[in-house]
Amino acid sequence: MRIWLFPTMVLTLLSALMATMYLGYVVDPEKNLHDFPIALVDQDVGDTLGSPPQWRDIGGEITAALREGVPADKIDLRVLGIAEAERQLRGGELYGAIIISGDFTKRLGNLGMGSVLPGEMERPTITVRTNPRTGAFASAIVTRFSDRALTEVNARIGEQLLATVRTALGPDHALPGAAEVTLRNPVEVIVTEFHPLPDGSGAGLSAFFYALVLLLAGTVGAMIVHTMVDGALGFVPTEYGPWSPHVPPARISRFRTLLLKWGVLIVAAHCVAAALLVIAYALEMPVAQPLPLFLYSAFAMIAVGVTGLSVLAALGSAGLLVNLIVFVILGLPSSAGSIPIEATPRYFGVLAAFEPLHQVYTAVRAILYFDANLGSGLASGFWMTLLGLAVGLALGAVSTSIYDRVGLTRNRPATRQHRDL
Template structure:
């Protein structure tokens, strides 16, 4: 007699409701985090560090000494009192170069040593012949190594301040020229109206194969994804080797004999395997990016060690989440290492241009620390205070936290008897190690009566 066809699983409301809720939460969380962190960088901009250098030595005019550079610095600082978007840091040129070379500022506005002298030459009674007088010049320095968007914001703010200073200076020069008996030609008046030339230069150049200062972020993202994918691979392979899962090779299904293993031991096995995979994956990431793609990089030995360590820490952290939360741990790891990490990394939009929530996330989210460490390795000569020390420290803290969390939770599960498979000595009626319920033993037949 033919067996009736079982109803389709698509008719089960729980399947639709459960899957729909998970999909809804994931799509909403990713949209809010990814777009929310980057939707209004100018509106959220607060305290973007920009160096302000006054190298002006002043000039003697009409029996007195003037320093127009000091006046400009004072004017910029006064204007910044009502606008907290830029943190103007008044430093020497040497200190500015040092901060640019360590990613501490996103750019600089430099007032040259002859600024007052060149301005005074414009208002002299007998100006230099046309073509021989050097115009007053201000230099805006960018720093793509600190982030392309942050460098662009810094450049825009510095150029705005420079042009505002030029316009104000032009008004004063025109007023002085108007007091003279001989009227100035129209061309000369136009020149005096906006006398300062603003030039833009790269304050800390990066190599041509550095993705315009974004190669550190892309490399960091590859390491994080490798750590997560490696953890997923290790988790499934360990479960397969212990007999918890079967493996399909096309139409062929294979399953190992089930082994009773504690949760603590299972996690330890996975972490050891993850360390081995990190050596392979970290090596291949560097080979692919540096040897094959010819990405600009130096300190290759330290870069290799950093790559292996990053993949290992992310992988071990993911395995700890898997062990503690099971299948939902995979979603949680994705949210922690990707959804919350990317918008708070400061790699594209600077941290100073993020909303407050994402600024708080950036203090402990791993991708920011990983990216800053790679910027130090790739752009700043592996200087410890350019982000490398903080990256190694954060990595060590994260590793200890993952180990403690993972082994404490699995130890608690083991002590409470919450094993992944029942012990071989489990009571009858429970599931056997293979996952098949035991049927109760049939009662023994009574012994035959004897005469």
């Protein structure tokens, strides 16, 4: 009964975990939105409006209304100066910015005057800057949020402006239809990209898939090195179709076996990092910082592979399942590679604090999109990768040393008992 019951239970539980993680990741990003950082920049200097003339700062009024109306638990609306907003956009700290022009109030007053007097008028503008280097989905959220918020702002300002103009005209003067339509929607909203991505960046997904390849190369590489080295040392049979040659087990300790596997993986990681860089150039993917990308790629694969090998050395075959859960099942949805962490359930943020793929993604994104700027995620990604490598080295060294010390070597022939099934 164990032959079919246990595998069925493991597969069911593993599939349930995958469904919980992946479906919870994508089902309702709008509902899961929290602490989503957007800057609000008010450059309006104000002007005199109305009759009698009265000083107004419409940009400041819009800022106050947005700060009060925007749900603080969903949107982290940061009121910043233009220089600080651009600095945070360049560093990937913001997903977008809403910028009220410096002559907003003046243009609004001129627009009201222009509805009854001849002459050319310009509508007041609010510019929405998305940050495509933080991902296409993040830019889409910024656009949707600003569209909703500024549509309401436009309608409110339009009603006030229309009432002011009608009061100035008096009850005996009708407002032309075209002028009324303009006054009802006085604000021009301009959506632009801040520092657009070059062609070949996959709309901001190239960094995610590059990081995913690095993680899979480290995880799968650990399994390949573990199996092939064990086969070469005679600890497991190496099967070729119906043939299963099995060489005599080598006299080597568990710790030295693990050191050998680590060495093979380190060499392979550098070869893979070089191959990935060549492929990226062949596919015309923009790589402005090839040396940092090569060095970090090799480092990330070594950290993931060394930890994966250590888990296999400590747990045996069960380590395959642990590696799958830690590096892939939990790693993909918490990576922030396609959907921002701020648009996923909050427990993904907890996972992202230590999950390897998120650390690798933020570092690779910083190298590819933010000129290898340490403050844009490269420094944190590097140190977390180093911490993961240290944990992997400690786990492997301690576990195999203990097994060797208590005499749990791998070169003793096992007693075989055959039974009919």
